[in-house]
Amino acid sequence: MKLLVTRRMTERAEAALRARFDTTLLDRTQGLTPAEAAQAMRDHDAVMPTLGDRFSAEAFSQGLRCRLLANFGAGYNHIDVAAAAAAGIAVTNTPDAVTEATADIALTLILMTARRAGEGERLLRRGDWIGWQPTQLLGRHVSGKTVGIIGMGRIGQAIARRCHFGFGMTVAFHNRSRVTGLDFPARQAEGLEALLKAADFAVVAVPGGAGTRHLIGAAELAQLGRQGILVNIARGDVVDEAALVAALRDGTIAGAGLDVYEREPVLAPGLIDLENVTLLPHLGTAAEEVRTDMAMRALSNLLAFAEGRDLPDRVNR
Numbered sequence: 133m134k135l136l137v138t139r140r141m142t143e144r145a146e147a148a149l150r151a152r153f154d155t156t157l158l159d160r161t162q163g164l165t166p167a168e169a170a171q172a173m174r175d176h177d178a179v180m181p182t183l184g185d186r187f188s189a190e191a192f193s194q195g196l197r198c199r200l201l202a203n204f205g206a207g208y209n210h211i212d213v214a215a216a217a218a219a220g221i222a223v224t225n226t227p228d229a230v231t232e233a234t235a236d237i238a239l240t241l242i243l244m245t246a247r248r249a250g251e252g253e254r255l256l257r258r259g260d261w262i263g264w265q266p267t268q269l270l271g272r273h274v275s276g277k278t279v280g281i282i283g284m285g286r287i288g289q290a291i292a293r294r295c296h297f298g299f300g301m302t303v304a305f306h307n308r309s310r311v312t313g314l315d316f317p318a319r320q321a322e323g324l325e326a327l328l329k330a331a332d333f334a335v336v337a338v339p340g341g342a343g344t345r346h347l348i349g350a351a352e353l354a355q356l357g358r359q360g361i362l363v364n365i366a367r368g369d370v371v372d373e374a375a376l377v378a379a380l381r382d383g384t385i386a387g388a389g390l391d392v393y394e395r396e397p398v399l400a401p402g403l404i405d406l407e408n409v410t411l412l413p414h415l416g417t418a419a420e421e422v423r424t425d426m427a428m429r430a431l432s433n434l435l436a437f438a439e440g441r442d443l444p445d446r447v448n449r
Contacts, residue, residue: 133153133154133177133178133434133438134153134154134156134175134176134177134178135149135153135154135155135156135176135177135178135179135180135434136155136156136158136172136175136176136178136179136180137149137155137156137157137158137179137180137204138158138160138163138164138172138179138180138181138182138185139157139158139160139182139204140157140158140159141157141204141423141424141427142420142423142424142427144424144427145423145424145427145428145431148427148428148431149180149427149431149434152431152434152435152438153178153434153438156176162184163182163183163184163185163186163210164181164184164185164186164187165186166186166187166188166190166191167191169181169185169186169187169188169191170190170191170192170193170196172198173191173192173196173197173198173221174195174196174197174198175197176197176198177197177198177199177200178198178199178200178201178202178434178437179198179200179201179202180201180202180203180204180427180430180434181201181202181203181204181210181211182203182204182205183204183205183207183210183396183414184210184396185210185211186210187201187210187211187212187216188210188212188215189212189215191212191215192212192215192216192218192219192221193219194219196219196220196221198221199220199221199222199437200221200222200223200224200433200434200437200443201216201221201222201223201224202224202430202431202433202434202437203223203224203225203226203430204226204426204427204430205225205226205230205417205426206225206226206227206229206230206231206234206287207225207339207340207366207367208223208225208447209339209340209341209367211223213447213448214448216448217448217449222437222443222446222448223446223447223448224430224433224443224444224445224446224447225445225447226425226426226429226430226445227286227429227445228286228429229417229422229425229426229428229429230287230416230417230422230426231286231287231290232290232422233416233417233418233419233422234287234290234365234416234417235287235290235291235293235294236294237365237391237412237415237416238287238291238294238335238337238363238365239291239294239295239298240389240412241363241365241389241390241391241410241412242274242279242295242333242335242361242363242389243274244389244410245361245363245387245388245389245408245409245410246271246272246273246274246333246361246387247271247272247274248269248270248271249410250407250410250411251269251407252269254407255269272332272359272361272386274299274301274333275299275300275301276299276300276301276302277299277301277302277332277333278301278302278303278304278330278331278332278333279291279292279295279301279302279303279304279331279332279333279334279335280304280305280306280321280327280328280330280331280333280334280335281303281304281305281306281318281335281337282305282306282324282327282334282335282336282337282338282347282348283305283306283307283336283337283338283339283366284305284306284307284311284314284318284320284337285307285337285338285339287337287365288305288307288335288337289314291335291337292305292314292316292318293315293316296316296317296318297316301333302319303316303317303318303319304318304319304320304321304327304330304331305318305319305320305321305327306320306321306323306324306326306327307320324347324352325352325355328352328355328356328357328360329355329356329357331356331360332359332360332361333360333361333362333363334356334360334361334362334363335363335364335365336348336362336363336364336365336366336370336371337365337366338366338370339366339367340366340367340368340369340370341367344366344367344370345369345370346369346370346371346372347370347371348362348364348370348371348372348375348376349371349372349375350372350375350378350379350384353375353376353379353384353385354379354384356385357384357385358383358384358385358386359386360385360386361385361386361387361388361389362376362385362387362388362389363388363389363390364388364389364390364391364392365391365392365416366392367392368390368392368393368394368395368396369394371390371394372394373393373394373395373399373400373403374400376388376400376403377400377401377402377403377406380403380406380408380409381402381406386408387408387409387410388408388409388410389409389410389412390409390410390411390412391412391413391414391415391416392414392416393414396414397413399411429445432444432445433445433446
């Protein structure tokens with residue numbers, strides 16, 4: 133079976149993929165264009181897409197050789213899954229492999245933003261620190277505050293556990309459907325507006341896609357309020373980045389912590405100049421063992437496909 137992997141992987145992952153399939157690994161930093169994605173599907177039995185590859189509707193046509201897109205990652209909004217299904221191509225993802233690492237990054241952003249750690253490091257690197265002062269870089273205390281989780285799926289729950297058990301935070305959440313059976317105390321808010329008004333920290337953990345694009349805009353940021361901090365570890369376009377820049381600039385909210393961006397790797401004008409935002413370069417799963425686990429989860433779907441078994445992580449029908 134001919135397999136195309138659209139980016140380089142860890143050594144362990146590449147060895148495992150090559151041991152099982154006729155594998156081509158692309159050594160590039162930019163995602164595939166729709167035309168390149170179409171060519172990849174004409175030339176290979178299966179493709180392992182990565183974030184940034186544009187498997188949009190125009191990439192799918194008749195006569196494609198490919199029958200599986202084994203996506204490397206839990207999020208798959210860069211793939212038009214309906215167009216793939218119409219073309220007879222299954223799509224899978226790697227849900228469980230990313231959960232804990234992404235939750236860790238959410239907590240990193242909460243702490244860095246609340247305690248102004250990025251500002252402090254920049255102060256030191258510029259050589260402007262004059263020593264300890266009683267009122268220098270006063271931030272926000274995290275312990276005991278209210279965290280509002282927007283999207284209580286696997287990652288949202290992992291974040292909530294860390295907030296409750298690690299920092300004694302009150303957990304509230306917004307979710308499209310009712311969530312029961314949680315192993316920690318949490319209150320489901322009656323809508324997004326109510327959640328944002330109650331939260332000291334609002335963490336975005338919903339899937340990307342048309343249904344959640346700009347879920348957080350100017351009105352929602354105003355509801356979070358002048359003392360609120362927004363954290364996004366989901367997909368960049370869930371937050372209206374231009375509205376966020378305006379809210380950070382004029383004090384509508386206190387701060388933000390971002391690991392994802394609306395037009396990665398391009399940032400919204402003015403974002404990088406603001407001191408009250410923590411910016412990370414999409415580090416959510418950037419640990420060697422996690423990235424290897426993601427590839428191995430994708431490999432399990434590839435093996436099931438090659439052996440004619442049900443796909444364990446199929447996301448389209």
